[in-house]
Amino acid sequence: MRRIDLSRIPGARWGIISSPYLWMLLFFLLPFAIVARISVAEAQFSIPPYSALFNWAADRLTIEISFANFQWLMEDDTYFRAYWQSIRIAFYSTLMCIAIGYPVAYTIAKAPPSVQPTLLLLILLPSWTSFLIRVYAWMGLLSNRGLINQALVGLGITDGPIQMLNTNFAVYVGVVYAYLPFMILPLYANLVKHDNTLLEAASDLGARKIITFLRITLPLSKNGLIAGSMLVFIPVVGEYVIPELLGGRQTLMIGKVLWQEFFNNRDWPMAGALALVMILILLVPILIFMRVQQKELEGRR
Amino acid sequence: MSDTAAAQPSEIRTRQRVKKDAMMSIEQVSKEFDGTYAVDSVSLEIYSGEIFALLGASGSGKSTLLRMLAGFEQPTSGRIRLDGEDLTGMPPYKRPINMMFQSYALFPHMTVEQNLAFGLRQDRLPRHEIKSRVARMLDMVQMSKYARRKPHQLSGGQRQRVALARSLAKQPKMLLLDEPMGALDKKLRTRMQLEVVDILESVGVTCVMVTHDQEEAMTMADRIAIMDEGRIEQIGSPIDVYESPKNRMVAEFIGSVNIIPAHIEADEEDHMVLSAADLPVPIYIGHGVSSGIDDRDMLFAIRPEKTILCTEKPDGEYNWAQGTVSDIAYLGGHSVYHVRLDSGLVVQTVLANTERRTPRPTWEDVVWVSWDSDSGVVLRN
Numbered sequence: 001m002r003r004i005d006l007s008r009i010p011g012a013r014w015g016i017i018s019s020p021y022l023w024m025l026l027f028f029l030l031p032f033a034i035v036a037r038i039s040v041a042e043a044q045f046s047i048p049p050y051s052a053l054f055n056w057a058a059d060r061l062t063i064e065i066s067f068a069n070f071q072w073l074m075e076d077d078t079y080f081r082a083y084w085q086s087i088r089i090a091f092y093s094t095l096m097c098i099a100i101g102y103p104v105a106y107t108i109a110k111a112p113p114s115v116q117p118t119l120l121l122l123i124l125l126p127s128w129t130s131f132l133i134r135v136y137a138w139m140g141l142l143s144n145r146g147l148i149n150q151a152l153v154g155l156g157i158t159d160g161p162i163q164m165l166n167t168n169f170a171v172y173v174g175v176v177y178a179y180l181p182f183m184i185l186p187l188y189a190n191l192v193k194h195d196n197t198l199l200e201a202a203s204d205l206g207a208r209k210i211i212t213f214l215r216i217t218l219p220l221s222k223n224g225l226i227a228g229s230m231l232v233f234i235p236v237v238g239e240y241v242i243p244e245l246l247g248g249r250q251t252l253m254i255g256k257v258l259w260q261e262f263f264n265n266r267d268w269p270m271a272g273a274l275a276l277v278m279i280l281i282l283l284v285p286i287l288i289f290m291r292v293q294q295k296e297l298e299g300r301r
Numbered sequence: 302m303s304d305t306a307a308a309q310p311s312e313i314r315t316r317q318r319v320k321k322d323a324m325m326s327i328e329q330v331s332k333e334f335d336g337t338y339a340v341d342s343v344s345l346e347i348y349s350g351e352i353f354a355l356l357g358a359s360g361s362g363k364s365t366l367l368r369m370l371a372g373f374e375q376p377t378s379g380r381i382r383l384d385g386e387d388l389t390g391m392p393p394y395k396r397p398i399n400m401m402f403q404s405y406a407l408f409p410h411m412t413v414e415q416n417l418a419f420g421l422r423q424d425r426l427p428r429h430e431i432k433s434r435v436a437r438m439l440d441m442v443q444m445s446k447y448a449r450r451k452p453h454q455l456s457g458g459q460r461q462r463v464a465l466a467r468s469l470a471k472q473p474k475m476l477l478l479d480e481p482m483g484a485l486d487k488k489l490r491t492r493m494q495l496e497v498v499d500i501l502e503s504v505g506v507t508c509v510m511v512t513h514d515q516e517e518a519m520t521m522a523d524r525i526a527i528m529d530e531g532r533i534e535q536i537g538s539p540i541d542v543y544e545s546p547k548n549r550m551v552a553e554f555i556g557s558v559n560i561i562p563a564h565i566e567a568d569e570e571d572h573m574v575l576s577a578a579d580l581p582v583p584i585y586i587g588h589g590v591s592s593g594i595d596d597r598d599m600l601f602a603i604r605p606e607k608t609i610l611c612t613e614k615p616d617g618e619y620n621w622a623q624g625t626v627s628d629i630a631y632l633g634g635h636s637v638y639h640v641r642l643d644s645g646l647v648v649q650t651v652l653a654n655t656e657r658r659t660p661r662p663t664w665e666d667v668v669w670v671s672w673d674s675d676s677g678v679v680l681r682n
Binding site for chain 2: 219
């Protein structure tokens, strides 16, 4: 069989290396630049609903930049509250995902290797159903005439239905439910690699199980915890569907505000500014995440 | 010693520090895994201050036995006592025993110092005490310079020193070594064997080690237990197990040996004569096998280095064989010759290369192999 020597094809090397960059350029950087540009434009009743991005008239290129949106964003505390609540909900959801996901990941990692694939499959199985349908299912469960309330009333535990749907509680339930696999999988991937003899060594040196967990297992799973937390925290901050369907009037998350600006108010520049600020806010955890990943790669050597 | 046909009490020169009092006694210990016995009613005593090696092939049960001493496995039956105290059922973290793992099991997220301090912190020692002890241990293994390094920044030999220091830091009554040299390359291995023994002697700790490497066991240990299929085949000093193997398994496991089926013709107090179908002349042995053995079909075992290769027919009516050279392994210091006897049996013999480039027997030469009357042993079939 003749092997194809790629290095002999002109430009093959360049083509292979540049293709992911090209992809990023076309589908991430360019749209991002457009959003950034729109965010400093002004809203108009036109199609598209914003002022011209640039003007070419009389051999002059004029680019009008308005920071009014950003100024408005600072002044109106609705946006600030929306950001703050998004971050808070994302933060507490992440903590809850850790609280539930860590024991689950730990149990799977400690299970006999023959049953581990089955247990992992059970974690992933729900995601074979559409995300939206699963959120609707939660609506059915949590609503005042839903399964949970009917059971509570039927069993005589409560006199009337408890308002659960359209509250922040429902948002937490939905978010934790939907994002739990993103916590469990990286944690499992980390925990399953742990060397069992380290635990034996700790025990041999006089550490009880709880100390061994706190001083060996937990610190060694730090990278898995960070990876899982980022995978939950970052998308939850911008989550739209869950607060829209399960949340109530008290739920003010940035994804929902963004949607309102974009579709209800048709204020694309404002929506663009909101998106830009959100990305800047999320950039901090993303950079931490990347640094940790880099460290882990170096650590493995 | 019922198995022994050739009981030759060898002069055991145990080190001075070894007292002959049993520090640990292992009584009828068995371990069953899914119906098979990994360790099968093993009883033995470890003397205080000695280095005791469990030697065996993989699957012989030596590691399982060691893990039961550490407390990672519980025996299915039997007792383990240390200084009279029953350890059976005691969890590892309560035992005054520490182990150096084959993989060293250093905590990767801790520095060398923190690794050493880990065990001491579990004892809730005062901080300055921990600090000075860690410093002392690091000094002992000559790793003080590397106190702040993480394990992955160390070489294999350095990691081993840290692992040894960590396992000695708590001043355990007994130290367990699991394949201590298993992760090192051959050159480093020989150096570290002696270095580790020196450290263990300076500390004076009683030590049980597990190894599959007979050279390692013989270099490091005062006594060796040969294990096979969960049972102990023989316990003795390195000289004992090499020169007076109890049975065929031990003889074949330690070093190389020629085994020749033989039949006892005469068994007197001061000598015995055996006939062997593979040999043209009978075998004469300068001592008798007292115990009244009914079975007269035995095995004659002789180590290659105790035979002499000659190019002329030896005088005498005993203890030689004739054959042709079928294989030569030139190993520098000596050569191993495989000589095919007329019966088809191949015996190994060793020729020391004391001179450079002298003429030596070569392939297909007719040669004779002879031995002294005390060079071989008789084993039960």
